[in-house]
Amino acid sequence: KCETNKSSRAQGGGVPHRTDRKSFARLRKEMMEHREKTDRVSMFVKTRAMKTRNDDGQPIEVHDEEATAVISQFNEYLRDMPEDEQDDTFREEVFTTVMGEDTHGRVRMYGTGVTPSQVFGNSKTSETTEKKTIEEMEKTIEEMEKKYQTKLDDLKLSHESQLGDMKLKYENVSNRLNLLMAHVGIQVNQSGSTSEQQLRRTIDGHHQLDLEGQQ
Secondary structure, X not given: OHHHHHHHHHOOOOOOOOOOOOOHHHHHHHHHHOOXXXXXXXXXXXXXXXXXXXXXXXXXXXXXXXXXXXXXXXXHHHOXXXXXXXXXXHHHHHHHHHXXXXXXXXXXXXXXXXXXXXXXXXXXXXXXXXXXXXXXXXXXXXXXXXXXXXXHHHHHHHHHHHHHHXXXXXXXXXXXXXXXXXXXXXXXXXXXXXXXXXXXXXXXXXXXXXHHHHO
């Protein structure tokens, strides 16, 4: 029911105002002169008030049942923030939440002939454009992160492959060197060092064989 009422109010139906022939612009000016708030919530309360007198004959303002129901909804949202901290932006959000968005290029609580651009400028368009720009930037950043992560993964795989190839080549060279040393009689211990004495005996032995051959 609340959504139905909001839709009806957004389309221009709902609670009629009680300003008689006084224009909204003139009423707003009078409220400003009396230092009253002139946001759309305040304007709704003011323009839906009916002037009457109490039992003592004092002039008072009252609201009919439908206007009272809408004002009660305003108050439910307004209670979320202390009154001295409520700025125009917050109260505008409350108004839009309860009454729905403006339609057909009109702005409620401002009278006929007033357009959204005259009241809000291009703020709503700017907000939409800014939101779209932020979304596009976030998407671009996400794509860049995925792209760089893919490159990092490729580099990591390539590096691991190169390390594997280098290790294999080293093992092959090491094996060939060990075989060569064994062939000439040089024994290599596990740490890869060569016994100096063993090397000298091997060289002397080969030299002796050469001398006997010459005789």
